[in-house]
Amino acid sequence: MAEKTRKMGKATKVARPPRVRKPRKANPWIARGALLAVVAIVVAAGTWAIAGRGDVRRLTAYFTAAVGLYPGSDVRVLGVQVGTVDSVTPQGASVRVEMTVDAEAPIPADANALVVTPSLVSDRYVQLSPVWTAGDKIADGAVIPVPRTQVPVELDELFASLDRLTTALGPDGANADGALSELLRTGAEYLGGNGAATGQTIRDLGDLARTLNGSQEDLFATIDGLHKFTAMLAKNDEQVREVNEQLAIVTEFLVNERTTFDQALSELASALETVEVFIRDNRALLKSNVEKLTGVTQVLVDQRASLAEALDTVPNALTNLLGAYDPATRTIDGRANLTEFSASAPRAFPLPATDDPGGR
DSSP: EEEEEHHHHHTTTTOOOOOOOOOOOOOOHHHHHHHHHHHHHHHHHHHHHHHHHEEEEEEEEEOOTTTTTOTTTEEETTTTEEEEEEEEEEEEEEEEEEEEEEEEOOOBBBBBEEEESSSSSSSEEEESSSOSSSSOOTTTOOOEOOGGGEEOOOOOHHHHHHHHHHHHHHTTTTTTTHHHHHHHHHHHHHHOOHHHHHHHHHHHHHHHHHHHHHHHHHHHHHHHHHHHHHHHHHHHHHHHHHHHHHHHHHHHHHHHHHHHHHHHHHHHHHHHHHHHHEEEEETHHHHHHHHHHHHHHHHHTTTHHHHHHHHHHHHHHHHHHHEEEEEETTTTTOOOOOOGTTTSSSSOOOOOOOOOOOGO
C-alpha cells in the first residue's frame, strides 16, 4: 500500500518552472581588450607587409599591346620565374603593365621586356632580357618605355597581312592583266632542268655569306676606306672633274690617232726585232766592246779632276778664241806678252800628269 502510494506520488509530482536568469551587464574592459587585439593584429600585418617589400622590386613596362597578359602572369628571366604581373592597364596608344620581381633577380638597368607566347593556347608571360652580367641592376620603381618592349605578332595581324598580299597579287591587283602568271611561267621555263645549278648557286651564296661573316672586320675596314675615298673625291670635286676632262681629251686624241699609234707600234716591234737579231749575231763583239769600255771608263774615273778642270777652262778658252777671230780677214788675231817669258816672271803651275791618280 505504501509502495503504491509512493508510485502514485511520483507520478503526480508537479514540475517546477525554469529559473529566469537576469542578463549580466557587459564588462567594458573586455570590449576594449578585443579592440586593442584587432589593432595590434592590423599593425603587425602592415609592418610585415612593409618589411616584406624590401625583398621585391616594382617595375613598370609600357607595351603597344598586351593580348593574353593578365594580373598573375609570370615574369621570367631566361625562362625562370622571378616575379608576377600585378596589373594591366590600357593608357592611350600603349598598355601599362606593373610587375613585382625578386630583389635578387639578375636584371640589368637597361633591360628589355618582351611578351612571350609559349604556344597558341597557353597564357603569355613577360620575359626580361638580357640577363645581368655586370654593371648596374634595375632599380625599384624603374620604367621600361615602349622602344624597349616588344610584343608577338598576332594571328589576326598575320592573316590580315596574308589577305592583303593575296589581294595585291590576285586578279584585282598585280595579276589583273596576267603579268604575275606570265612571270611564273617564264620563271618555270628558265628554272626547269636547272635545279642542280640553282642549288649550287645557293650553296655558293651561303659560302660567300660565311666568308664575309668571318672577314667582317676586313669588310668593314674596306667599306670605311671606300667611304674616306669617296669623301676625298667629293671634297676635291672640281679637281676630279678637271682630271676627267683631261682624260677624256687624251682618250679622244688616242682614238683619233689610233692608226698612227698602230703604225708606230708596228715599227717599234720591227725595230726591236732588228735589235734582237743584231745583238744575237754580235754577242761576242758586244762583250769585247763592253770589256774595253770598262778600261776607258776606269781611265775617266782616274782623271776626273783633270776633266773637271778642263770643263771649267774650255768654255773660257773657246770664248777667247771666238773673240780673237776676225771675220773680215778670216784670221785669228793675237799678241804676245813678252814679259811673261822674262826670268822674273812667276812660273806657271804644271799640268797634272796623266798617270797621277785623281789628277793631283
